[in-house]
Amino acid sequence: MxxxxxxxxxxxxxxxxxxxxxxxxxxxxxxxxxHVNRLKGEKGVCQLGAKPVVSAFHPHFGEESVLVGExxxxxxxxxxxxxxxxxxQNYEISQLRIGKEISFEKLAEMMIKLQDLGCHNINLVSPTxxxxxxxxxxxxxRDMGLKLPLVYNTNAYDSVEILKLLExxxxxxxxxxxxxxxxxxxxxxxxxxxxxxxxxxxxxMHRQVxxxxxxxNGIAIKGLLVRHLVLPNNIAGSEKIFDFLSxxxxxxxxxxxxxxxxxxxxxxxxxxxxxxxxxxxxxKAIELAKKAGLKQLYRE
Numbered sequence: 001m002x003x004x005x006x007x008x009x010x011x012x013x014x015x016x017x018x019x020x021x022x023x024x025x026x027x028x029x030x031x032x033x034x035h036v037n038r039l040k041g042e043k044g045v046c047q048l049g050a051k052p053v054v055s056a057f058h059p060h061f062g063e064e065s066v067l068v069g070e071x072x073x074x075x076x077x078x079x080x081x082x083x084x085x086x087x088x089q090n091y092e093i094s095q096l097r098i099g100k101e102i103s104f105e106k107l108a109e110m111m112i113k114l115q116d117l118g119c120h121n122i123n124l125v126s127p128t129x130x131x132x133x134x135x136x137x138x139x140x141x142r143d144m145g146l147k148l149p150l151v152y153n154t155n156a157y158d159s160v161e162i163l164k165l166l167e168x169x170x171x172x173x174x175x176x177x178x179x180x181x182x183x184x185x186x187x188x189x190x191x192x193x194x195x196x197x198x199x200x201x202x203x204x205m206h207r208q209v210x211x212x213x214x215x216x217n218g219i220a221i222k223g224l225l226v227r228h229l230v231l232p233n234n235i236a237g238s239e240k241i242f243d244f245l246s247x248x249x250x251x252x253x254x255x256x257x258x259x260x261x262x263x264x265x266x267x268x269x270x271x272x273x274x275x276x277x278x279x280x281x282x283x284k285a286i287e288l289a290k291k292a293g294l295k296q297l298y299r300e
Contacts, residue, residue, distance in 0.1 A: 020132035055099035074114030108140035173205035180237030242292035
């Protein structure tokens with residue numbers, strides 16, 4: 001059956017939920033491994049407890065067309081990203097954590113509401129620190145009739161061990177590929193091991209779902225969709241990222257090379273980031289992706 005979580009027995013889904021909430025007792029949900037007991041209200045880097053904290057939810061028409069279709073991508077914006085990007089365009093949600101803590105039942109109701117509006121998928125934005133709550137809410141939503149694929153919309157700073165617990169639950173993984181140089185990853189996102197973590201995570205995602213598959217209407221139903229935001233002065237290290245995707249994932253990786261960078265949040269404190277990218281920088285990234293042999297470059 002499709003989506004894949006409809007094939008999980010109630011017992012197997014319940015076992016996944018129990019494992020995830022057990023991990024919250026000594027939290028290792030993300031690579032930060034804060035080792036706090038979130039079930040008892042102890043706070044780590046994400047500042048979250050056990051319940052989901054949501055900023056907004058609605059059909060989104062600004063995502064890739066393979067997600068948007070005619071009726072939009074059913075997007076749920078979770079607060080508290082586990083990176084600390086100084087240029088984040090959604091910093092009010094990701095770092096200022098503007099949102100509301102809700103019940104698992106309420107999150108399930110949001111999913112059903114988005115389905116009722118005709119959305120083609122449930123797009124989970126910044127889900128990493130919320131995984132236990134998401135899976136528990138999914139179980140409730142499934143009983144309420146949810147039958148849309150889940151899009152795991154992530155910065156790719158994810159634990160492979162936790163991703164394995166999402167196998168057969170997530171149909172579409174949509175990771176960012178932010179940096180290939182950990183010096184920059186540390187300076188601009190406080191993640192000194194980002195490239196290694198990102199590579200392992202994307203390998204696991206691809207192992208689970210493979211290359212992106214579209215239905216007869218051109219809507220994504222399963223697979224990997226990778227995003228790469230071009231940064232000024234080649235801070236993202238695009239060439240090395242493209243080589244990784246081509247050689248270690250698949251030359252058919254569906255890749256969206258994004259030109260939307262603009263200075264936000266704390267960018268003014270970093271002169272090298274305090275400008276939009278040039279047309280030349282963007283075209284150079286496209287050229288490098290083609291040189292790496294990547295065949296599925298997304299264009300609007």
